Amino acid sequence: MLLPRMIEEKMLVLLRQGKISKWFSGIGQEAIAVGVASALEKDEYILPMHRNLGVFTTREVPLHRLFSQWQGKAGGFTGGRDRSFHFGTQEYRIVGMISHLGPQMGVADGIALAHKIRKEQKITAVFTGEGGTSEGDFHEALNVAAVWDLPVLFCVENNGYGLSTPVEEQFKCKNLADKGAGYGMEAHIIDGNNILDIYNKVSELTESMRKDPRPVLLEFKTFRRRGHEEASGTKYVPAELMEYWEARDPIAHYSEFLTREGILSGEKDKLLRQQMTAAIQENLKKAFDEAPVTFDEERELGNVYGKFEYRETVPGPSMKNIRLVDAVSQGLEQAMERFDDLVVMGQDIAEYGGVFKVTEGFAEKFGRERVRNTPICESAIVSAAMGLSINRMKAVVEMQFADFVSTGFNPLVNYLAKVHYRWGQHADVVVRMPCGAGVGAGPFHSQTNEAWFTKTPGLKVVYPAFPYDAKGLLATAIEDPNPVLFFEHKALYRSIYQEVPEDYYTLPLGKASVLREGNDITVISYGAGIHWALEALEEHQEIGVDLIDLRTLQPLDTETIFTSVRKTGKVIILQEDTLFGGVASDISAMIVENCFEHLDAPVQRVGSLETPVPFAGALEEGFLPRQRFKAALHRLLVY
CATH class of the missing domain: 3.40.50.970 (Thiamin diphosphate (ThDP)-binding fold, Pyr/PP domains)
Known part of the structure; x- marks a missing residue:
């Protein structure tokens, strides 16, 4: 517990010096993160939140990488693309949260489901605050975990405030653990500032959950002694409440216990702090000495998607209608x-x-x-x-x-x-x-x-x-x-x-299909629009049309589109979606930007009426663009 506390104290100094941009403090709550992480096996996943630095230090994540992460350096876990604890690392089986909080509880369900399907005796622990329990994702995730008997430890840090909103304005039940009964789920209340209570109870539960897979809801009663983040401050907290929790500091209490038991001496405590101070300074220097990230457009674009090498699988000759x-x-x-x-x-x-x-x-x-x-x-x-x-x-x-x-x-x-x-x-x-x-x-x-x-x-x-x-x-x-x-x-x-x-086969994403070829007009569509276009073209065989079925919209086959437009000089983009803000609008803009000098007429977009989709047959027929497409085709032909 001492290491994350000392790191935090250093981060608060760096924040005031402008050397980091933000900090979400967990001072006063270290026992929960450390106790839970210590009770889990090293290869079991933990999904922490902003204030769970103790999870990372207990899992022995290298400090210089954490410091690089918080400074937006390339040596961090996101290469400067995200901040704080918004990251994961498979090496340490840690999956960080996103600012929307709720989804990580469902992610924990999925991780646990994989373990259960493979019959691995592993549990997954996921953290949230009392504020996050008001989100629909909390209800959904607990319900799924209960219905599927998933070995998930739902750890709720009830620190009294969601940013500045006190618990009495967040939920009506006396204890959050009471919600467990509604899901048919085992639930417990634990003193979140007592490391031994946490470690012993979580160890007992996780051992049981590995043998008998099931979800468990834990409510840790604790307190956040700093603001939601440092800029928030703590003026909204009554002075007597702050004093109450300061007197129950988890590190001070455990130090007193260890001293009474003859395990920790003043000299040993001093030595520990000196060693940790040295380690923090050494690793901070590594992070500070690291060069700032530089922008490389190709690298940034190249990291949006995971690498996928398409391999064509060709089927046998057997076909079926x-x-x-x-x-x-x-x-x-x-x-x-x-x-x-x-x-x-x-x-x-x-x-x-x-x-x-x-x-x-x-x-x-x-x-x-x-x-x-x-x-x-x-x-x-x-x-x-x-x-x-x-x-x-x-x-x-x-x-x-x-x-x-x-x-x-x-x-x-x-x-x-x-x-x-x-x-x-x-x-x-x-x-x-x-x-x-x-x-x-x-x-x-x-x-x-x-x-x-x-x-x-x-x-x-x-x-x-x-x-x-x-x-x-x-x-x-x-x-x-x-x-x-x-x-x-x-x-x-x-x-x-x-x-x-009849056999298994693959087709590449991002490759359009040219269904018809002609020199008069390019028609671009997808889905049902393709069949409306084919119907219209059957009625007008005299019109020479390049008919492009996009098949995939992202990635988009711009090469096929531009090649056709440069040939015909006229283009209609047909979509079933309502027109404004649809795919046709972007394709139209791309054509104007890349093929303007080849155009012989304005680009035409055809889509559904700007209304919700109606129910009655006559209304739905009027809503859809089938007839409007035929009219647009003729207008463009004679332009």
């Missing part, structure tokens, strides 16, 4: 056969087979460990998929409808998308997105929301229009260690047939 939904199902099933570490999760996907029957028969074939029904909690399940990836497994998550991804949005765009850029961890996760209108499903089951994700660096977005593409691209998406949003249009599921290889 199947629907798009069959191709998706077949591709997923063959991936499950190919990758023993692949887990599929989603609502009603096991015995029921999913609402679109993509996973029908999977539970019987692959077992309920790998084909998992989930509670209705998209955020926790996306986070759990991230945890599976951290613990060396693959995950496919089925959104029942693409619309429902909004309740899992945060971990997708703030955790999975950024995790490789931040600390080099891949997110081997595919999120399947049944999407699109045309089936009378109304505003909450009909969106095609790809533009929510194409603008987020770190995510890949795939959107096939044909069975052949769907099967091959899904296989590649699952092989790719980066997070992929895989859109599947519901209206195409059972209406589009194609000859598809």
Whole structure:
């Protein structure tokens, strides 16, 4: 406990000197981080928060690397791309939090799930503060852990204030541990300032949890004696409360105990402090002497995604005429056969087979460990998929409808998308997105929301229009260690047939398909838009069109687009999404920036009406851009 306390005291000096930019103090709470980390085995994952420096020092993370991290140096764990404790390190089995706090509890579920599937007697510990227990992710993660009997130790540091908001303004129950009963979960209250109570209780629990996997909720009663971060101050804390907790300092109490037991003498205490001061100074010098990071555009862009070398898998000659939904199902099933570490999760996907029957028969074939029904909690399940990836497994998550991804949005765009850029961890996760209108499903089951994700660096977005593409691209998406949003249009599921290889095969991401060639106009689309374009072109064979099916939206095949536009000089971009802020807008801008001198007419964008997706057939038909595309095609032809 003394080492993180002395490091903190030094950091506060450096903060005042302007040598670090921010500090989140854990002074007064060291016993919790040190006690929990000491009770766990070295190869068991811990997911700490801002104030858990004791986790890092107990795991013996090199001090100079921590100091480099806090100064934004290349020798830190994020290479200057993130600050503070927002990082992870597989070497020390530590996974740091993001500022949104909640997702890390779901990530802990996923890490523990991987251990359980592999029948490894390991537990996972995850930290949060009492403020974080108000987030929906807390409820979702605890509920999933309880339902799945996951060996997760949920450690809540109840320090009395969420920044400046006291506990009586945060929750109504007397103790946070009382919430455990609502999940059918074992829960305990521990004195967070008594290192022996913490170590003994956590050691006892973890030993039991390894033999009998289950989640346990621990509430540590403690106090944060500095502000939320130093700029916050502590003026909102009553003086008598501060005095009360200062008198219960965990280090002072333990020192007194050790002295009474004859274990610690004044001389030994002095020597320890001298040794630690020397170690801190030596490692600080290493960090200070390290050169500041420099900007390299190629390096920065190159670290957004994890490295993936596409390897083509060519199928045998056997073909079968199947629907798009069959191709998706077949591709997923063959991936499950190919990758023993692949887990599929989603609502009603096991015995029921999913609402679109993509996973029908999977539970019987692959077992309920790998084909998992989930509670209705998209955020926790996306986070759990991230945890599976951290613990060396693959995950496919089925959104029942693409619309429902909004309740899992945060971990997708703030955790999975950024995790490789931040600390080099891949997110081997595919999120399947049944999407699109045309089936009378109304505003909450009909969106095609790809533009929510194409603008987020770190995510890949795939959107096939044909069975052949769907099967091959899904296989590649699952092989790719980066997070992929895989859109599947519901209206195409059972209406589009194609000859598809029966064997497993792959297709490259970021490569468009040119379906027709002509010299008059370039038509660019994807998903259902491709079929609307084909329908219009069948009616007007006299128009010579380059028809480009993008297939993947991120990465985007700009080479194929620009080559075609430079040939035809006229272009229409057709999307089902509403027009403003959609993929068509960015493609249009790219064409103007790169092909302006080749254009013979303004770039045309065609999309759906700027309204939510309506339910009634006539309204939905008017909303969709099918007829507007035909009119735009003729206008452009005669321009």
